[in-house]
Amino acid sequence: MIKRFINPRMLVTVSSLLIICIGLSACETLKKKFTRRKKQDASQSPDFQPVLEPQDYPAPEHNPIENYKLHYSLIKAWYKDLWTGVDEKNMDSMVSYSIKQIWDHIEQMKPLLKTEKAQELPQLADLLKFYQDSLSQPRQARNYSRIRSDLRAFDRMLRGKFRDDRLKGEFVTK
16 A cells, blocks of 8 residues: 555656645635736725824923933933943953943933932942042052942932932922
């Protein structure tokens, strides 16, 4: 019985019947399946609905809350890069660039906050001062335990005092 299925004539016959059955069993003809159709215009389709009244959005430079959220999220991203530089201990140029970017974003956050809250931002920047100063020293002389401690304090202060949902009413409105 197995010898009948191994016969090459039988395999060719079965495979050709299978191909013919698949080709003829479809809903459309074979020629119609593989012909290209022109794309319909989006304006002619029934699902297309044009915008009749454009919506005005406030300019980003006049929205201090959104600007603050942007700077806050960028500081968190640069902080992750900074922490990676501490762990790998071989990326001094990246670390100094990350610190510079964090300081720049802190400076850009100052005008967005009221004066009482903006006066606390330099304390946040000072937590990175020791690490910036220690970059000029050789790696063996750096106090990595203090650097990690300062970075954890920076993260706690950033998330505790300067998270945007905790600063309700502390933003400058123009």
